[in-house]
Amino acid sequence: MKFDTPAGPNPIDRGRVIGIPHDRIDGAAKVTGSAPYAYERHDAAPNAAYGWMVGSAIAKGRIAAMDLRAAEAAPGVLGIVTHANAGKLGKGSMNTAPLLGGPQVDHYEQAVALVIADTFENARDAAKLVRIDYAAADGRFDLAADQARGVNPGKDADTAAGDFDGGFAKAAVKIDQRYTTPDHSHAMMEPHATTAAWNGDKLTLWTSNQMIAWGVGEVAKTLGIPKDNVRLVSPYIGGGFGSKLFVRADAILAALGAKQVGRPVKVAIARHQIPNNTTHRPATIQRIRIGANKDGVIDAIGHEVWSGDLPGGGPETAAQQTRLLYRGPNRMTAHRLVTLDLPEGNAMRAPGEAVGLLALEIAMDELAEACNVDPVELRIRNDVQYDPEAGPQRPFSSRKLVECLRTGADHFGWAKRDPKPGQVRDGRWMVGMGVAAAFRNNLVQKSGARIGVDAKGRIIVETDMTDIGTGSYTIVAQTAAEMLGVTLEQVTVRLGDSRFPVSAGSGGQWGANSATAGVYAAAMALRAKLAEQAGYPADQALFEDGLVKLANKSQTLASLAGRDGLWAEDSMDYGDLDKRYAQATFGAHFCEVGVDIDTAEVRVRRMGGAFAAGRILNPKSARSQVIGAMTMGVGAALMEALDVDTRFGFFVNHDMAEYMVPVHADIPQQDVLFIDELDDKSSPMKAKGVGELGICGAGAAVANAIYNATGLRLRDYPLTIDKLLKAQAA
Amino acid sequence: MRPFTYERATDVAAAARAAGSVQGARFIAGGTNLLDLMKLQIETPTHLIDVNHLGLDRIERTDDGGLRIGALVRNTDLAADKAVRRDYAVLSRALLAGASGQLRNKATTGGNLLQRTRCPYFYDTRMPCNKRKAGSGCGAMQGMSRSLAILGVSDACIAQHPSDMAVAMRLLDAQVDTMSADGVARAIPIADFHLLPGDTPHKETALKAGEIITSVTLPKPIGGTHVYRKVRDRASYAFALVSVAAVFDKDGSARFAFGGIGAKPWRTPTADAAAKQGAKAVAEAALSGARTTHHNDFKKLLVERTLTSLYRQREARA
Known part of the structure; x- marks a missing residue:
């Protein structure tokens, strides 16, 4: 099915199952431990041996020699995979450094061996006996020191409209500031893990991966085998946040290990290995210039971003939102990429916007103050209903930023805010409020599904869509139930298997809208088959209460399905509506913080937000997505940072004791409002993404609240006690 | 984790004797720090002596009005103890400021005194660390040291002591009661219990080989x-x-x-x-x-x- 004209009325609009808050249908399996994760596939591979990854002890250089004798002689050891015996490996197109290193080493903790043993403990113990002599080479690990070496990374790195330099030069009010964000680790709950088994030349990987079809292609390419010989199974995923968009070392090493020892092998990357072995969100340096008139109306806006990555890697596209969020005829954005030898940078929840808005939304707060305009009003004044780089001929498909700001401000009690910093005290706390806009692109991706009715009238949906904790199972079931007129309980959903039709997968907040649109397409095909079977015209048949109805006639789904059941498969493909219309999701974050008058400890006292993201398919799981993302925003604002040791070239705080993420005590009441919106240009679901919107801007609202509380303007995240004390002393 | 042998000790003297006679033996109580360190091979005991069944889990008044806290009293129980809350509230508050509920349920009074630093270079066995491997150098001093110590440090080591409980114990002038491998009991003032790093940062306490903490004694309440x-x-x-x-x-x-x-x-x-x-x-x-x-x-x-x-x-x- 092709979606190339705006959606008209359709069966989803009935809203009997879609749009209603539902508990997640996989919840019971998860809380009872009966939903198997990748490392727990005793059912599928009961005799799996255990692999333990050995990571490089240097950041750059070569392996001069490896001595495996002691490890091989250790109790229970079945085999050791290294570059010397793995055979020639290809490199996937989505990972920057080889997933099995050696003899060249590209980054600290890059996998250089897998030790396989009969037990987990034996494998881990023997891994310590692998002796490796390295010839270390000098590397580059310091983004700030090497900022000047940044190059234009190509495709879409820079944009411009009007005359930025001229507009900025003559602006009445100017903001020109530098902001920095550190490297972030995804810190999802489930580590990267895979159980691998070969049957002849057929490989099955029970793994934890957000993008099944990408993964199949990458595994095939890396191992040099046909795609048809690779099966990926990933029904349950304990969080990903982008770290599992791509195949990582666990999958490749498990496959190589299973081949070597002739039995299934499972590998989990240990928690302390994850930050340096896998991907992370790269640090950024950002320069933002805004020129406005004295009322705060923007005339020129410029956003430049520097980030680093391994050779062949890509930039953190943190200027993305600045191209679309605010008005202004004179504009420029630029991304510069610095080659570094730190571990691989890549996507983490809302790549681009998450850190871009941390900077841009402080800059807007600074502009508001410089113009003496309320920060909410400033953003409203600079709203624009079309892509400001392309002009009015490219309007937004839907854009309710102003509604989000107004409604959010009302609910939060924004009017009580004193615009002058440092005025409000509550005991030992200085209290302040901050606001920030939320913005995240809406991406649509082709997505397919297969849907059937069995002899009992039960609906079954199969798609390789993944559920990374987001609630995909439930919204897929809701879509099928709505389309075929049954209850949620009558739907079985099977996800995350490469034997199922290729879906959009989970990433870039495109999953919910795209994958359910794929189910919509398949369901339309099934409706046609059922109507035909019933002898009713497809466009007049009604699907409700488990029946197919025409006027006063009806037949049950079960009877129409017959003994063998009835199946249909289709996918939703997209035309150029996302070219003709800018598509994005919007919101407004509000935050109240307290800052201790003596110690500068920051406590978030309340958060609120209003969000417009098209049709909200399941308000319960959508709210969970938003409050989880707001929590990550608090982390980015106040504590999250991978500390780079620029001598050894690695992230020092590589475990969950030292890499801080918020705990329950850090997170107060979070109020989430969804603004009514249907986006008919996004998909037949009239939905948009919502999984990443909540992180976008959340941290800046915290930073702006700190400023309002204290008068301290910090521009280097995270805003920790030491920085606040220093700013205070300055 | 290196393979190790294990025994469950049934009386204090035997535990101390066993620890004194087996090279590389360590006591294990709650295991909240030791097990993590063993998994990373920062600690590589050859033999573990489980002291959880020694009955050192009572809190009792001493003759001079102080409080004797058994080495195996769990942090949770100590923090909740009526006498501690009334007479030594700083100790209760320090305990509750540390770790998490789950960890405090396992962690013991003796073990808490022995917990090791959180210096990240100590935790990564590929990095230099004089505390972990004598003479290998200090990764932290010129590296990431934001969380580390500024007092009592040396040219060899700037690791911080991570305990909250021990800070309150230090304030209260606690004494650490021990029994050594040869059966001799002694009381070590807490001021002398932890050693400064000097040239030997791997030596962290005054305990001798095989010596076991039996209790921590607080002097009589000081009010305030x-x-x-x-x-x-x-x-x-x-x-x-x-x-x-x-x-x-x-x-x-x-x-x-x-x-x-x-x-x-x-x-x-x-x-x-x-x-x-x-x-x-x-x-x-x-x-x-x-x-x-x-x-x-x-x-x-x-x-x-x-x-x-x-x-x-x-x-x-x-």
Whole structure:
């Protein structure tokens, strides 16, 4: 099915199952431990041996020699995979450094061996006996020191409209500031893990991966085998946040290990290995210039971003939102990429916007103050209903930023805010409020599904869509139930298997809208088959209460399905509506913080937000997505940072004791409002993404609240006690 | 984790004897720190002596009105104990500021005194660390040292002592009761229990091989207002950047002990002597001899501010 004209009325609009808050249908399996994760596939591979990854002890250089004798002689050891015996490996197109290193080493903790043993403990113990002599080479690990070496990374790195330099030069009010964000680790709950088994030349990987079809292609390419010989199974995923968009070392090493020892092998990357072995969100340096008139109306806006990555890697596209969020005829954005030898940078929840808005939304707060305009009003004044780089001929498909700001401000009690910093005290706390806009692109991706009715009238949906904790199972079931007129309980959903039709997968907040649109397409095909079977015209048949109805006639789904059941498969493909219309999701974050008058400890006292993201398919799981993302925003604002040791070239705080993420005590009441919106240009679901919107801007609202509380303007995240004390002393 | 043998000890003397006779033996109680370190092979005991069944889990009055806390009393139970809450509130508050509920349920009084530093270079076995491997150098001193110690440090080591409980124990002048492998009992003042790193940062306590902690004894209650203030990067479940344990008397005199800043739980008589002069003077006295890095020099100011906060709250209550 092709979606190339705006959606008209359709069966989803009935809203009997879609749009209603539902508990997640996989919840019971998860809380009872009966939903198997990748490392727990005793059912599928009961005799799996255990692999333990050995990571490089240097950041750059070569392996001069490896001595495996002691490890091989250790109790229970079945085999050791290294570059010397793995055979020639290809490199996937989505990972920057080889997933099995050696003899060249590209980054600290890059996998250089897998030790396989009969037990987990034996494998881990023997891994310590692998002796490796390295010839270390000098590397580059310091983004700030090497900022000047940044190059234009190509495709879409820079944009411009009007005359930025001229507009900025003559602006009445100017903001020109530098902001920095550190490297972030995804810190999802489930580590990267895979159980691998070969049957002849057929490989099955029970793994934890957000993008099944990408993964199949990458595994095939890396191992040099046909795609048809690779099966990926990933029904349950304990969080990903982008770290599992791509195949990582666990999958490749498990496959190589299973081949070597002739039995299934499972590998989990240990928690302390994850930050340096896998991907992370790269640090950024950002320069933002805004020129406005004295009322705060923007005339020129410029956003430049520097980030680093391994050779062949890509930039953190943190200027993305600045191209679309605010008005202004004179504009420029630029991304510069610095080659570094730190571990691989890549996507983490809302790549681009998450850190871009941390900077841009402080800059807007600074502009508001410089113009003496309320920060909410400033953003409203600079709203624009079309892509400001392309002009009015490219309007937004839907854009309710102003509604989000107004409604959010009302609910939060924004009017009580004193615009002058440092005025409000509550005991030992200085209290302040901050606001920030939320913005995240809406991406649509082709997505397919297969849907059937069995002899009992039960609906079954199969798609390789993944559920990374987001609630995909439930919204897929809701879509099928709505389309075929049954209850949620009558739907079985099977996800995350490469034997199922290729879906959009989970990433870039495109999953919910795209994958359910794929189910919509398949369901339309099934409706046609059922109507035909019933002898009713497809466009007049009604699907409700488990029946197919025409006027006063009806037949049950079960009877129409017959003994063998009835199946249909289709996918939703997209035309150029996302070219003709800018598509994005919007919101407004509000935050109240307290800052201790003596110690500068920051406590978030309340958060609120209003969000417009098209049709909200399941308000319960959508709210969970938003409050989880707001929590990550608090982390980015106040504590999250991978500390780079620029001598050894690695992230020092590589475990969950030292890499801080918020705990329950850090997170107060979070109020989430969804603004009514249907986006008919996004998909037949009239939905948009919502999984990443909540992180976008959340941290800046915290930073702006700190400023309002204290008068301290910090521009280097995270805003920790030491920085606040220093700013205070300055 | 290296393979190890295991025995469950049934009486204290036998446990100490066994520990003294087996090279590489370690006691295990709650295991909340030791097991993690074993998984990373930072600790590689050959033999574990499980002391959980030694019956050292009672809290009882001593003849002179103090409190004897069995080495195996869990942090949760100690924090909740009526006598501790009434007479040694600073200890209860320090315990509850540490770790998480789950960890406090397992962690013991003796084990808490023996927990090892959180220096990240200590934790990564590929990095130099004089504490983990004598003579290998210090990764932290020129590296990322934001969380590390500024008092009692040496050229060999700037690791911080991570405990909250031990800071309160130090404030209360606790003594650590032990039995050595040859069956001799002794009492070590807590001031002498933890060693400064000097040239031998791998030697962390006064315990001799095989010597086991049997209890911690607190002197009789000292009255006053007990406070424990811990400043950290998040609201809970994080080690201290700076913590201050204090007992204020009505006349304005006070005693102070500090966490997060010392190579061991930190206390100086000069700081106590400065109590009546206020937070700034106390901080100045406590920080005498402080040696900071670019990353952790903020701790000096933070000590002063934390003290200021305590004084301010005290005034507000007065």
